[in-house]
Amino acid sequence: MSNAFVYNFDQVQNEMRAMAKELLESGEATMVIGWEKGALPYQSTPVMIRSAEDVDKLIWDAYCQQNLSTYLIDYIYTDEKVAIFAKGCDTRAYNRLIQDNRIKAEKCIVIGVPCPGMKNAREAARLPENAEVPMANACKECRYPNPVVFDKRVGTDVTAWCTERDFSDVEAIEAMPADDKYAFWQSQYTKCIRCYACRNICPACNCTSCIFDQSASGWCSKDINASENQFYGVTRAFHVAGRCIECGQCEMVCPSEVPIMLMNKKFIKDIDSLFGAHEAGLDTNTPAPLSHFSVSDPEEFM
Amino acid sequence: MERVGVFICHCGSNIGAVVDCARVAESVKDYPGVAFSTDYKYMCSEPGQEMIQNAIREHNLNRVVVASCSPRMHEKTFRACVAKAGLNEYMFEMANIREHCSWVHAGRNEEATEKAIDLVKMAISKVCNNEVLMKGHAPVTKRALVVGGGIAGIQCALDIANNGYQVDILERTPSIGGKMSQIDKTFPTIDCSACILTPKMVEASSHPNIKLITFAELEKVDGYVGNFEVTIRSKARSVDMSKCTGCGTCMTKCPGKADDEFNMNLRKRTAIYTPFPQAIPNKPVIDRESCLKFKSRKEGKDVCGVCAKLCPAGAIDYEQQDELFTERYGAIVMATGYEQFDHSIYGEYGYGKYPDVISGLHFERLVNASGPTQGHIVRPSDHKEPKTVVMVKCVGSRDPEHGKSYCSRTCCMYTAKQATMIRDHCPDTKVYVFYMDVRTPGKLYDEFYNRTREEYGVEYIRGRVSKIYQDGETLRVKGEDTLLGRQIEIDADMVILANAMIPNPDSERMAQIVGIGYDKDGWFTESHPKLGPVETHTAGVFLAGACQGPKDIPDSVAQAGAAAVKVCALLSKDQLETEPTVSKVDNKLCSGCGLCVPVCPYKAISLETIQERVAGKTIERQVANINGSLCQGCGACTVTCRSGAANLKHFTNAQILAEVDALCQTIL
Numbered sequence: 001m002s003n004a005f006v007y008n009f010d011q012v013q014n015e016m017r018a019m020a021k022e023l024l025e026s027g028e029a030t031m032v033i034g035w036e037k038g039a040l041p042y043q044s045t046p047v048m049i050r051s052a053e054d055v056d057k058l059i060w061d062a063y064c065q066q067n068l069s070t071y072l073i074d075y076i077y078t079d080e081k082v083a084i085f086a087k088g089c090d091t092r093a094y095n096r097l098i099q100d101n102r103i104k105a106e107k108c109i110v111i112g113v114p115c116p117g118m119k120n121a122r123e124a125a126r127l128p129e130n131a132e133v134p135m136a137n138a139c140k141e142c143r144y145p146n147p148v149v150f151d152k153r154v155g156t157d158v159t160a161w162c163t164e165r166d167f168s169d170v171e172a173i174e175a176m177p178a179d180d181k182y183a184f185w186q187s188q189y190t191k192c193i194r195c196y197a198c199r200n201i202c203p204a205c206n207c208t209s210c211i212f213d214q215s216a217s218g219w220c221s222k223d224i225n226a227s228e229n230q231f232y233g234v235t236r237a238f239h240v241a242g243r244c245i246e247c248g249q250c251e252m253v254c255p256s257e258v259p260i261m262l263m264n265k266k267f268i269k270d271i272d273s274l275f276g277a278h279e280a281g282l283d284t285n286t287p288a289p290l291s292h293f294s295v296s297d298p299e300e301f302m
Numbered sequence: 303m304e305r306v307g308v309f310i311c312h313c314g315s316n317i318g319a320v321v322d323c324a325r326v327a328e329s330v331k332d333y334p335g336v337a338f339s340t341d342y343k344y345m346c347s348e349p350g351q352e353m354i355q356n357a358i359r360e361h362n363l364n365r366v367v368v369a370s371c372s373p374r375m376h377e378k379t380f381r382a383c384v385a386k387a388g389l390n391e392y393m394f395e396m397a398n399i400r401e402h403c404s405w406v407h408a409g410r411n412e413e414a415t416e417k418a419i420d421l422v423k424m425a426i427s428k429v430c431n432n433e434v435l436m437k438g439h440a441p442v443t444k445r446a447l448v449v450g451g452g453i454a455g456i457q458c459a460l461d462i463a464n465n466g467y468q469v470d471i472l473e474r475t476p477s478i479g480g481k482m483s484q485i486d487k488t489f490p491t492i493d494c495s496a497c498i499l500t501p502k503m504v505e506a507s508s509h510p511n512i513k514l515i516t517f518a519e520l521e522k523v524d525g526y527v528g529n530f531e532v533t534i535r536s537k538a539r540s541v542d543m544s545k546c547t548g549c550g551t552c553m554t555k556c557p558g559k560a561d562d563e564f565n566m567n568l569r570k571r572t573a574i575y576t577p578f579p580q581a582i583p584n585k586p587v588i589d590r591e592s593c594l595k596f597k598s599r600k601e602g603k604d605v606c607g608v609c610a611k612l613c614p615a616g617a618i619d620y621e622q623q624d625e626l627f628t629e630r631y632g633a634i635v636m637a638t639g640y641e642q643f644d645h646s647i648y649g650e651y652g653y654g655k656y657p658d659v660i661s662g663l664h665f666e667r668l669v670n671a672s673g674p675t676q677g678h679i680v681r682p683s684d685h686k687e688p689k690t691v692v693m694v695k696c697v698g699s700r701d702p703e704h705g706k707s708y709c710s711r712t713c714c715m716y717t718a719k720q721a722t723m724i725r726d727h728c729p730d731t732k733v734y735v736f737y738m739d740v741r742t743p744g745k746l747y748d749e750f751y752n753r754t755r756e757e758y759g760v761e762y763i764r765g766r767v768s769k770i771y772q773d774g775e776t777l778r779v780k781g782e783d784t785l786l787g788r789q790i791e792i793d794a795d796m797v798i799l800a801n802a803m804i805p806n807p808d809s810e811r812m813a814q815i816v817g818i819g820y821d822k823d824g825w826f827t828e829s830h831p832k833l834g835p836v837e838t839h840t841a842g843v844f845l846a847g848a849c850q851g852p853k854d855i856p857d858s859v860a861q862a863g864a865a866a867v868k869v870c871a872l873l874s875k876d877q878l879e880t881e882p883t884v885s886k887v888d889n890k891l892c893s894g895c896g897l898c899v900p901v902c903p904y905k906a907i908s909l910e911t912i913q914e915r916v917a918g919k920t921i922e923r924q925v926a927n928i929n930g931s932l933c934q935g936c937g938a939c940t941v942t943c944r945s946g947a948a949n950l951k952h953f954t955n956a957q958i959l960a961e962v963d964a965l966c967q968t969i970l
Contacts, residue, residue: 077921100895101909101924207945208893217946218959239944291942292900 007116007158013060015154016085019111024052029083029109033071035064042124042133046071060085062119065136067249069093070203072103083109085154088144089247092281093203095149096243099284102206112147114155115139121252138248138261141166148282170266189229191256194222198250198260204240204280211235233263241267242290245281304430305337307363308422309354311345311370313400318343320404322415326369329419335430337361346376354380355387364389365429369397369422392435392882392952397425420968427964431957435882440931442528442878443632446869447472449520449812452480453499454847454858455637456506461866463511467873470629471506472534473516477581478503480639484564484578484663486670486677488855489719490750496580503582517587521626523634523816524905526932527842528878530631538622540588541574545617548584550576552609552618560592562674566664568682569674574609574618579672588618595620633842633869636826637862638812640848643698643705643802650769651697651799657683658777659770659797661697662713665720669727679727681796684775688795691724692779693717693735694767698802700738706802706823711852713800714741718751720798721760733760734792736767736781744856763790770797803852817903818843825851836865844868883952884933885940887926891947894924898939898948906932907939 016034023029036047036057044063048071049055068084070093075082086094094110097103117139124133143165146157173181196212199205211217212232220231237260244267250260271278275289310327312318323341331339338361344350345368357363366384370376373396381391399418407414446462448455451473462469471478482488483503485495506512515534522533541552558573565571573593576586590596594606610618642663646654658681660668671677681688695717698705714737721733740762742748754760765782772778776793783790805824806812813820818838819827826849829837836844844865847858872878889912899907910927913920926939926948939948940955949955 077916077919077923100893100897102893102895206893207895209891209945209947211944211946214891214946218956219946287900288897291897293903293938 009061012113012155013058016060016111016113017055017058019152019154020049020055020058020083021052023083023109024049024055028081030080031075031082032058033068033082033084034058035060035066035068035085037061038063040125041129042119042121060113062116062133063121063124065118065121065249065252067093067201067203067247069097069103070201070206072097072108073206076103076107081107081109083111085111085113086147086150087113087115088142088146088148089115089138089245091147091149092144092245093247095281095284096203096245097206099281099288100204100206100243109152110147110150112150112153114146114153114158115142116158117142117145117161122257136248136252138246138251141246144282149284167265167269169262170269173262173266185230185233186226188258189233190226192224192229192233192254192258193256194224194229194232195255197253197255198258199236201249201253202236202240203245203247203249204243205236211239233258233260237263237267240264242271242278242288243280244268304335304365305361305363306335306365306367306426306429307354307357307361308336308339308367308426309345309350309357309369310339310341310399310418310422311350311368312341312343313345313370313404314343317370317400317404317418320408320411320414321399321418322411323418325415326399326418326422330422330426333423333426335365335426337363345370346379351379351383354383358384358387358389365393365395365432367395367397367422367425367429369399369418369425371400372398372402390434390436393429393432395425395429395432397421420965423968424961424964427960428957431954431960432952433954435951437882438880438930439877440526440528440880442873442875443530443630444873445469445629445631446633446635446873447530447532447629447631448635448637448846449816450474450480450637450639450847450849451478451506451514451516452637452639452847452858453482453502453855454639454849454862455480455635456502456862457859458635458637458846458862458866458869459506459512460502460509461863462869462873463506463509465866465870466511467870468511468513470513470515470631472518472520473514474519475577476517476539476575476585476587477577477583478506478514478516479578479581481663482855483580484566484666484670486666486673487719487723489715490744490746492719492722500580503580507582514583516583520812520815525630526904526934527840528632528872528875529931530634530842531628532631532634533626533628536625536627538590538624539585540590540593540618540620540622541586542617542619542622543583543585545615546585546613547615547617548576548586549614550586551612551614553586555608555612557606557608558589558592558594558597560589565667565674566661568664568667588620633844633872634816635844635846635862635865635869636812636816636818636838636849637846637865638806638809638826638849640803640852641806643710643804645697645799645801647704648697650767651694651797652770652772656770656772656777656797657681658688658795659799661799661801662716662720663801665798669720669723677727679724679731686795687728688731690732690792690794691721691734691796691798692767692770692777692792692794693721693733693798693800695735695737695800696802697799698804699800706804708802708823708852709741710800710803711741712803712854714739715744715747715750715854717798717800718742718754718760722754722758725758725760733758734779734794735760735762737762737764738766744854765790803848805849809849816840816843825849836861836868842872880931881935882930883935883950884930885928885935885937885948885950887928888947888949889925891945892925892943893945893947894926896924896926898926898942901938901942902933903936903938904932904934906930906934 020032032049035044037059038045069090117135119133120136244264278289310323327339327341384394385391445468448459448471451471459469459471482499488495518536521535525531556572556574559570561567562571564577574586574588598605667673699710742751765784767781769780779792809824818840828835846862846865906929909924937950
């Protein structure tokens with residue numbers, strides 16, 4: 001985690017502004033998506049910049065968590081050529097979106113930004129103003145802080161601070177008796193208000209028409225109660241299984257603090273043991289483990 | 303307005319003795335949608351079916367539920383029954399209250415009846431959501447492909463061809479003939495194998511409806527019943543088939559030598575060769591592994607070329623390459639045969655390292671007049687006639703620990719045959735047979751076995767061989783005679799092992815290419831062990847011969863004929879009915895993510911570009927498109943599709959949820 005100390009946000013920020021300016025002035029991009037400073041010190045929010053004059057709005061600090069890749073979907077049917085700044089996780093999301101056929105590489109410019117790990121905004125809100133803010137949960141476990149794909153890039157590569165996957169939190173839940181496990185998730189999803197923020201931010205949740213928006217799908221009602229909410233949570237975990245890039249955005253944006261990544265990590269752990277280790281979004285060629293047919297797939301139920 | 307008729311079948315006492323059928327009928331009569339409900343002893347009987355048809359007319363029913371046995375049994379019957387009364391056949395549902403209820407809950411009649419009621423309610427809820435579906439039609443390519451040119455493949459092709467249909471035989475080796483061409487005599491009649499096989503080979507090669515594709519392999523199979531698109535790899539023969547006259551001059555001076563696999567490596571052959579004198583086509587191939595020219599080319603040189611110099615027709619073509627070509631077929635018959643189990647895993651038989659411990663097929667070549675010894679039975683090591691021969695049965699068969707769990711069915715008879723042949727050729731030679739059991743269930747088989755013992759004086763010892771080891775020139779065979787309960791030791795000159803039959807080593811890959819099932823041992827799986835022994839679960843693909851399981855020649859030939867009849871029945875149709883129970887995609891829900899494309903085992907899904915108006919602008923985007931002829935209705939796409947755009951007709955999400963709702967309501 002020492003990277004955070006030597007990492008010079010300001011320098012990278014300057015490079016980002018210069019890059020955005022160049023792209024917009026040359027007309028190579030019609031829009032640049034980055035981050036601007038939000039209303040609070042621990043908030044940095046997405047910003048769409050169309051004019052070179054506005055590039056100074058762009059900032060780069062330890063709160064630029066939000067994954068910008070998902071915005072690319074909105075411009076797929078326009079004439080825009082959109083440039084985005086992309087951290088390691090954002091580039092994995094970008095690869096996933098390409099694989100899901102939701103964006104086209106030729107309409108996008110990916111500007112890779114090596115990331116020192118973002119801070120935990122939720123904790124920052126709770127802590128006194130000058131306290132040391134810990135790293136965001138997902139970032140602590142990040143193994144790919146550098147962009148895995150890019151057209152252009154700013155900054156210099158950082159060294160990954162985490163090399164091994166840590167499933168101890170999943171194992172702790174697995175070790176619980178079934179009733180306790182159920183009670184745990186029941187208590188978590190009782191808090192859920194079905195705001196769908198987790199879905200909206202998720203790069204794997206990229207359907208044109210989400211099943212939870214279809215009133216007559218028959219699978220899940222619009223009722224907000226523990227049962228329906230759990231059904232929503234489990235279904236969403238199934239839908240992103242094998243395609244989750246572990247950016248942790250879902251959990252970061254959840255206003256009810258449901259430990260969504262815990263469920264996603266359980267799926268990742270199970271998929272790894274059943275179908276072999278898989279890291280979603282590292283490239284666009286490796287098929288998602290649950291999304292292709294192979295005659296050698298295990299069929300222990302047959 | 304749904305008007306459902308519910309018919310509860312007693313199936314004699316199969317259901318009626320456990321489930322209170324009258325109570326089931328009574329308890330659903332007021333269930334939403336039900337207009338009529340009754341029970342009857344045999345719904346599938348003619349009066350039963352009439353009852354359904356009359357009820358449809360009398361009560362103006364537009365949907366029918368029959369609660370009886372598995373749909374595997376009678377779904378067809380009842381669909382036809384309601385169609386006769388004017389309903390669409392998909393406005394029918396079956397509740398399985400026999401296999402799923404009375405049979406598994408016998409003795410718990412009250413609970414079984416409750417469950418039957420639930421199952422019937424689920425079926426009613428489903429049928430209320432059913433939609434009218436129409437069968438489709440697909441044309442039939444009136445040509446068959448037989449994969450494998452052994453006796454099963456040849457016979458099957460002949461039977462198909464004689465029915466007037468075109469058929470291609472695809473053979474991996476340079477010649478058709480298969481294992482039967484390696485065998486010397488056939489039991490129980492001891493007629494010469496080649497003498498009865500070669501006329502069939504000639505008939506196949508000269509038949510106007512048969513095309514031989516030899517030295518070629520199956521590469522890919524696309525398409526579906528009636529319209530398979532098969533990609534075949536024609537391996538480089540290095541001989542131009544159109545120029546070669548089969549004179550054989552090329553083989554006379556070839557300096558390249560290789561183990562002669564046709565003769566079980568008991569002698570050498572040339573690098574340019576035909577596997578055996580009666581080979582069809584009788585045109586040689588160059589084995590590039592042992593050809594001096596090809597070997598030297600690997601080292602950057604280019605030597606020899608004797609065959610090209612000798613060939614009067616200029617047919618030798620060293621530059622030939624493998625060629626891929628695609629053909630269309632209406633049906634495919636798999637006849638890929640068997641291989642011999644490798645006994646070298648057995649330490650007790652010397653790990654395959656004693657030259658005079660040979661397998662049954664080795665013996666066939668030894669005793670064959672065109673074999674390496676011109677038919678003299680001699681030991682491979684020193685070419686002396688053996689005075690004592692020990693034969694061991696069940697080598698690899700019936701040995702779940704190290705070999706195969708199954709009985710190879712042919713070994714008892716071929717061992718008896720080989721024993722009599724040894725006694726015929728070498729009357730002074732003693733023959734001992736170690737056996738676990740003697741199984742001779744075939745016409746004239748047991749008589750043959752009895753003659754082997756009684757007339758030919760072959761000594762059968764019931765017991766296993768525990769060890770064979772070389773002691774000077776002799777092979778010392780230690781074993782147990784379990785009938786006398788004593789250890790025995792025989793000094794043998796030669797040991798013949800009755801090796802098990804195993805599937806073609808490539809069978810699993812072949813099954814995957816064609817899309818058929820195989821069992822734990824690699825044998826192809828038939829669609830039903832009793833009632834569908836030559837069909838597979840893939841429509842249009844049939845099985846002939848030992849690729850389905852160990853078989854002797856008569857059984858292989860019989861099965862080949864059976865497969866041919868099935869093929870002809872298929873090819874005789876101008877059009878095939880296709881099931882409408884296939885997947886469909888709702889374009890407005892589809893994101894075009896394409897994840898359903900690789901997940902489809904039948905390659906039935908592709909992405910197509912559609913135009914759509916979005917915010918006043920026409921855009922082009924991709925959505926999944928399902929080929930209804932290729933789709934087999936497995937539903938893999940529907941569970942991959944997150945937004946629920948893919949839906950399986952007749953098993954739609956709404957229909958299945960209606961069933962779940964019906965069940966949950968009874969529980970709550």
